[in-house]
Amino acid sequence: MVVVLEVVVVAVVVVAVVVVLVVLVFYRTVVALEEMHQFVVRCMEAVGTKREHASALADLLVAADYRGHFSHGLNRLDMYVQDMKMGICRCDKEPEIIKETAATALVEGNNLLGPVVGKFCTDLAIKKAKESGVGWVSARGSNHFGIAGWYAMRAMEHGMMGLAFTNTSPLMVPTRATQTSLGTNPIACAAPANNGDSFVLDMATTAVALGKLELNDRKGLDIPIGWGCDDKGKPTTKPAQAKGLMPLGGTEECSGYKGYGLAMMVEIFCGIMAGADFGRNIRSWKTTDREANLGQCFIVVDTSAFAPGFSDRLTDLSSSLRGLEPSEGQEKVFIPGDPERQHMDKCDKLGGIEYHPNQIDFANNLAKKLNIEPMQTKEEDTKS
Numbered sequence: 196m197v198v199v200l201e202v203v204v205v206a207v208v209v210v211a212v213v214v215v216l217v218v219l220v221f222y223r224t225v226v227a228l229e230e231m232h233q234f235v236v237r238c239m240e241a242v243g244t245k246r247e248h249a250s251a252l253a254d255l256l257v258a259a260d261y262r263g264h265f266s267h268g269l270n271r272l273d274m275y276v277q278d279m280k281m282g283i284c285r286c287d288k289e290p291e292i293i294k295e296t297a298a299t300a301l302v303e304g305n306n307l308l309g310p311v312v313g314k315f316c317t318d319l320a321i322k323k324a325k326e327s328g329v330g331w332v333s334a335r336g337s338n339h340f341g342i343a344g345w346y347a348m349r350a351m352e353h354g355m356m357g358l359a360f361t362n363t364s365p366l367m368v369p370t371r372a373t374q375t376s377l378g379t380n381p382i383a384c385a386a387p388a389n390n391g392d393s394f395v396l397d398m399a400t401t402a403v404a405l406g407k408l409e410l411n412d413r414k415g416l417d418i419p420i421g422w423g424c425d426d427k428g429k430p431t432t433k434p435a436q437a438k439g440l441m442p443l444g445g446t447e448e449c450s451g452y453k454g455y456g457l458a459m460m461v462e463i464f465c466g467i468m469a470g471a472d473f474g475r476n477i478r479s480w481k482t483t484d485r486e487a488n489l490g491q492c493f494i495v496v497d498t499s500a501f502a503p504g505f506s507d508r509l510t511d512l513s514s515s516l517r518g519l520e521p522s523e524g525q526e527k528v529f530i531p532g533d534p535e536r537q538h539m540d541k542c543d544k545l546g547g548i549e550y551h552p553n554q555i556d557f558a559n560n561l562a563k564k565l566n567i568e569p570m571q572t573k574e575e576d577t578k579s
Contacts (some may be wrong), residue, residue: 224555224572227547231269232257234558234570238272241565242279248286248311255310255341260548263538264397266406267342269554273561274339274481275308283483284308284338290315298327301469302334306486309340313359313491317346320495321353328500333464334491335471339363343383344397350495351393356386358494362465362473364480364487367401368439370452373428375439376475379404380461385532386498388509395532400458401440402451405480408434413553421445465490547573 232253239249260268278284288305290312304312316332323330343359350357363378379399386394402422411418412434420430423437443454466473471490498505519528542548562569
């Protein structure tokens with residue numbers, strides 16, 4: 196009798212495992228963009244964020260996941276929730292212009308959510324570029340602002356070129372060092388070509404953003420050599436052992452010092468120029484013992500103020516690069532922004548953003564903690 200019972204239990208377990216595997220293989224969990232947006236707003240309002248600010252954050256997080264930058268979308272939501280819940284971020288003010296000229300401005304972010312500050316600064320830079328040809332706006336007193344490309348692309352909506360930069364908590368271990376001393380300090384540049392085409396560069400000056408290590412850790416996956424290093428500054432493949440991020444390029448032999456130099460340049464544009472915290476003065480990642488006081492920089496250029504035919508030439512350059520013979524095993528040559536366009540096309544066909552099951556579990560757990568309606572999903576049959 197005991198043997199029979201054991202056999203039955205084993206059989207039930209096997210069937211359960213098979214069912215789970217079938218679901219994972221043949222179905223995918225998809226969330227409509229509008230539902231994702233509403234879920235972010237629900238979460239942020241639950242911790243006291245006013246709707247206008249919550250909506251700005253939701254715009255940013257949805258754009259990140261829609262473009263395939265999952266490290267900076269839903270994956271980051273709990274951080275913003277925690278900042279508001281702990282009162283380390285504010286939502287009772289608006290950004291303020293402290294100093295300005297026809298083409299420049301210094302903005303006080305008043306410790307508001309990063310996307311609120313960034314959106315204000317970008318729109319101000321756009322206005323100045325329309326009037327003066329170039330708009331350069333630096334901000335202090337800001338917070339984590341998500342994907343830098345979102346701000347640069349706002350300029351493209353007005354037919355102009357946009358650039359965005361931010362400093363971050365010290366996460367990069369500079370070349371030849373063992374301590375984190377600079378941030379991921381991303382660089383973004385977006386420029387319009389013809390017929391809706393564009394160049395969109397959005398990159399960290401570390402080998403990858405920290406969120407990519409976090410996602411791999413959440414999924415139980417190793418990381419490639421060159422992403423992170425241990426407490427002795429040596430590369431590691433274990434995300435949990437990574438005590439810092441390596442500069443773009445990785446080791447010194449692979450030109451990591453170039454990523455280090457770019458990170459320092461961004462720090463000059465942001466923390467130093469705006470009078471915000473900089474380098475190791477910035478609070479540690481995800482700590483809430485004091486304000487972040489991040490520095491950010493937003494530049495918008497009206498390309499018509501220079502040689503005519505900008506978009507035509509960019510289109511020619513893009514076409515020539517895409518037209519190159521691909522290397523063995525590759526279907527085509529991309530320009531910056533093409534992988535994101537490819538991912539957005541996939542989302543459009545699916546009717547939303549496809550998430551890993553662990554990310555959905557994370558969202559559901561967050562909804563329970565905040566006592567709000569969970570994110571609504573739909574299962575797509577991959578066989579159809």
